Every structure is written in C-alpha cells, then in structure tokens.
Amino acid sequence: MGKKKRIEVSEYELSVLGCLWHRGEATIREIADDVYGHPADAVQYATAQKLLERLEAKKCVRRDRRSHKHLFKALVAREELIDNSLDSLASKLCAGSLNTLFLRLAGKVKLTGEERDEIRRMIDDAD
Amino acid sequence: MGKKKRIEVSEYELSVLGCLWHRGEATIREIADDVYGHPADAVQYATAQKLLERLEAKKCVRRDRRSHKHLFKALVAREELIDNSLDSLASKLCAGSLNTLFLRLAGKVKLTGEERDEIRRMIDDAD
DNA sequence: GTGATTCTAAGTCACTGTGACTTAGATGTC
DNA sequence: GACATCTAAGTCACAGTGACTTAGAATCAC
Known part of the structure; x- marks a missing residue:
C-alpha cells in the first residue's frame, strides 16, 4: 500500500516527465524534440537519453525495449509529485x-x- | 515592494535558521550547540560557522560584529520560506x-x- | 547488398552545492 | 603569561546535474 518513496526529480528530468504526461508514451527522439525544440541536435538527444536512463533507475519511468526504438512511459503521476x-x-x-x-x-x-x-x-x- | 528573490536553503542551513527563529538572536556557539548537541565539538562548530557565512552571503541572516562574539539574527521568516x-x-x-x-x-x-x-x-x- | 542514418549502450567531463575539516591569528579569561 | 575561545579564510571529498563522446547494432534509402 503505502509507498513512502521520496521522489527527487531534477529540473530537466521534470521536463521529460512533462512530455510523457502529455504524450502518454514516447521515444527518446520525440521527447528530445519536445524538450529542446525540433529537431533536437545530437548532444541534446544524448542528454535526453541520459535523463531517461536516470529516471528509469529511479523508477519514475518504464522503458519498453520490445521494438528497436524504445518506448517510454511515466510511472509517476504529476499528482504524486505534488503530494x-x-x-x-x-x-x-x-x-x-x-x-x-x-x-x-x-x-x-x-x-x-x-x-x-x-x-x-x-x-x-x-x- | 515585491522582493521576488528565490530563497534556496540547504537542510543544515535550515536547522540554523530554525535555531535563530527560536532564539531571536544567537552566537555561533549557541547555534552549534543547538543544532549538533551540547556541546558541539570543534568541527561541528566550524561547520556552523561556514553555514552562517553562507546564509549571510544569501542575506538570510544578519551578522552583528560589534561585540567580539558576533551575534546573528534571521533576516527571513519561516513564513517567507513557506510562501x-x-x-x-x-x-x-x-x-x-x-x-x-x-x-x-x-x-x-x-x-x-x-x-x-x-x-x-x-x-x-x-x- | 551497400552506404548512410539513427538508434542504444556505456561511458566521461566540468560545474555546483553541501557539509566536514584545517590552520593562523586575534581576542578574552584567569 | 598561559590557555581557551573566537574569527577569518581557506581546503577537501562527495554527490547531483546536464553536456558531451564514442562504439557498435539496427534500420532505412537507394
């Protein structure tokens, strides 16, 4: 029941989550483009990649590896972060x-x- | 009027402020003892000293240098931090x-x- | 199929904030 | 004068953050 996890999310990690809340699920490419502008350059893409890796480690995000382009989904809701x-x-x-x-x-x-x-x-x- | 300053205070800086809110004004010694236990050792005292130095730089605290033992006073109220x-x-x-x-x-x-x-x-x- | 592109994987790097720690010298106490 | 306590002004290690690099696998365009 009570998951008492302290959720700590940095500024840019939050932008990534924001994009996922908006889209439901998305690839790194889509997220990077949303967060940094269209199209995100290689460095920005890599940054988004790193942010997602960290969000996954924190269990804030779930990665679906079935297709070559991984699909990401938020595991925490905005309301959870607010609370x-x-x-x-x-x-x-x-x-x-x-x-x-x-x-x-x-x-x-x-x-x-x-x-x-x-x-x-x-x-x-x-x- | 509107001072829109973003106030950013670390965990231990907040304990120091807490002590100042409680006491009104205090010396480093009193603060260190309150925050770390009585009596605070030399290292803890030095840490409190550094915290106060940083709080002063952020204008969260005012230092009165007139007496040899400097007196500190909070410049921000708890309510301000909450808001x-x-x-x-x-x-x-x-x-x-x-x-x-x-x-x-x-x-x-x-x-x-x-x-x-x-x-x-x-x-x-x-x- | 070949070559170019795009993706994942797995790092490194510089910068910052934080709390702990050190030392030198000034001031105060007995 | 001896000793304790204070200020001043550093350094240090560690963690978090965002930027950046490179190698190799999968996919696409032709």
Missing part, C-alpha cells in the same frame, strides 16, 4: 503538518467563486 | 497556479472542526 513535494515541504517547514501548510495557503490564494464553492463543498463533506 | 516554496512548487508542477495547489491540498488534509471553521471564515470573507 510528495507538499509532504516534504510540510515536514521541513511546518513540523510535518499539512494543515499548517493548508491554512497558510488559504491566506495567499485568490479563489474564484467556483473554487470557493468547491472548497466549501469539500469542507462540508468532512463534517 | 517561497509554495510559489516554486506551483510554478514547477501546477503551471504556476497556487489555486491548483490549494485545491489539491484541500483533498489531502484532515482538518479539525476548528480549522474547518477558520477556512469557512476565510472563504466567506473573500466573497
């Missing part, structure tokens, strides 16, 4: 309390009427 | 939208009755 970052932020700066973080954020945020209604609904449900 | 981290998280993973982050957090958090009331109040005020 992870929130937990880590809470533990570093709010004594582990997501509630503190939430209340802080409540004061910063400018909600639309719709969003306010949604929050009200969520809160009322919790009662 | 900063939230902004940075939103921009990395939520297309810059704090609202998205807020709604996400709303689903994760288990609020007490009091906290729910507080949120309701904040939301109603915004109407």
Whole structure:
C-alpha cells in the first residue's frame, strides 16, 4: 500500500516527465524534440537519453525495449509529485503538518467563486 | 515592494535558521550547540560557522560584529520560506497556479472542526 | 547488398552545492 | 603569561546535474 518513496526529480528530468504526461508514451527522439525544440541536435538527444536512463533507475519511468526504438512511459503521476513535494515541504517547514501548510495557503490564494464553492463543498463533506 | 528573490536553503542551513527563529538572536556557539548537541565539538562548530557565512552571503541572516562574539539574527521568516516554496512548487508542477495547489491540498488534509471553521471564515470573507 | 542514418549502450567531463575539516591569528579569561 | 575561545579564510571529498563522446547494432534509402 503505502509507498513512502521520496521522489527527487531534477529540473530537466521534470521536463521529460512533462512530455510523457502529455504524450502518454514516447521515444527518446520525440521527447528530445519536445524538450529542446525540433529537431533536437545530437548532444541534446544524448542528454535526453541520459535523463531517461536516470529516471528509469529511479523508477519514475518504464522503458519498453520490445521494438528497436524504445518506448517510454511515466510511472509517476504529476499528482504524486505534488503530494510528495507538499509532504516534504510540510515536514521541513511546518513540523510535518499539512494543515499548517493548508491554512497558510488559504491566506495567499485568490479563489474564484467556483473554487470557493468547491472548497466549501469539500469542507462540508468532512463534517 | 515585491522582493521576488528565490530563497534556496540547504537542510543544515535550515536547522540554523530554525535555531535563530527560536532564539531571536544567537552566537555561533549557541547555534552549534543547538543544532549538533551540547556541546558541539570543534568541527561541528566550524561547520556552523561556514553555514552562517553562507546564509549571510544569501542575506538570510544578519551578522552583528560589534561585540567580539558576533551575534546573528534571521533576516527571513519561516513564513517567507513557506510562501517561497509554495510559489516554486506551483510554478514547477501546477503551471504556476497556487489555486491548483490549494485545491489539491484541500483533498489531502484532515482538518479539525476548528480549522474547518477558520477556512469557512476565510472563504466567506473573500466573497 | 551497400552506404548512410539513427538508434542504444556505456561511458566521461566540468560545474555546483553541501557539509566536514584545517590552520593562523586575534581576542578574552584567569 | 598561559590557555581557551573566537574569527577569518581557506581546503577537501562527495554527490547531483546536464553536456558531451564514442562504439557498435539496427534500420532505412537507394
């Protein structure tokens, strides 16, 4: 159940994941072109290759080797990364309390009427 | 007005800041003892010294050199770091939208009755 | 089939941030 | 004066990151 893995992703690794979230699955070529512009040059392609190798090692990405051009798929969702970052932020700066973080954020945020209604609904449900 | 500085603080730098937030102001000795245990040895003391030097360079800390034992004071508040981290998280993973982050957090958090009331109040005020 | 292209595999490299550590000399204490 | 404690100003090893290189396998164009 509880996979408590700390997910640590660098800036460019995140761009790669972003591309995978967008496309579902993709080859290195497609990813490199998306991240660096069309077409990515050989060095940029190699960088994307290295980033994917590291993401695979971290189990953030799955590599399908069946066809010659390997196909990559994200193994972590953006929401997972968000939750992870929130937990880590809470533990570093709010004594582990997501509630503190939430209340802080409540004061910063400018909600639309719709969003306010949604929050009200969520809160009322919790009662 | 808007100081948009990205504040980047390492794990141990944060412990040092934590000590300063707690004490108001402190010498290196006091900080080292707080962070590493009483009494901190010479190496730990030197590490604290280096951390403070770096925090000073980043303007996260102010050093008062008037007395022989320098006195340090935090220049950034914990809330500032929280806000900063939230902004940075939103921009990395939520297309810059704090609202998205807020709604996400709303689903994760288990609020007490009091906290729910507080949120309701904040939301109603915004109407 | 041959040659050119594109891919994978498996590295290296330079730069940076971080925390640990060292040493010299100034200041303070007894 | 002797000794402890402080500041100043470094160095050092290690890890993460993104850029880069090269060799060889698979594929494509002709």
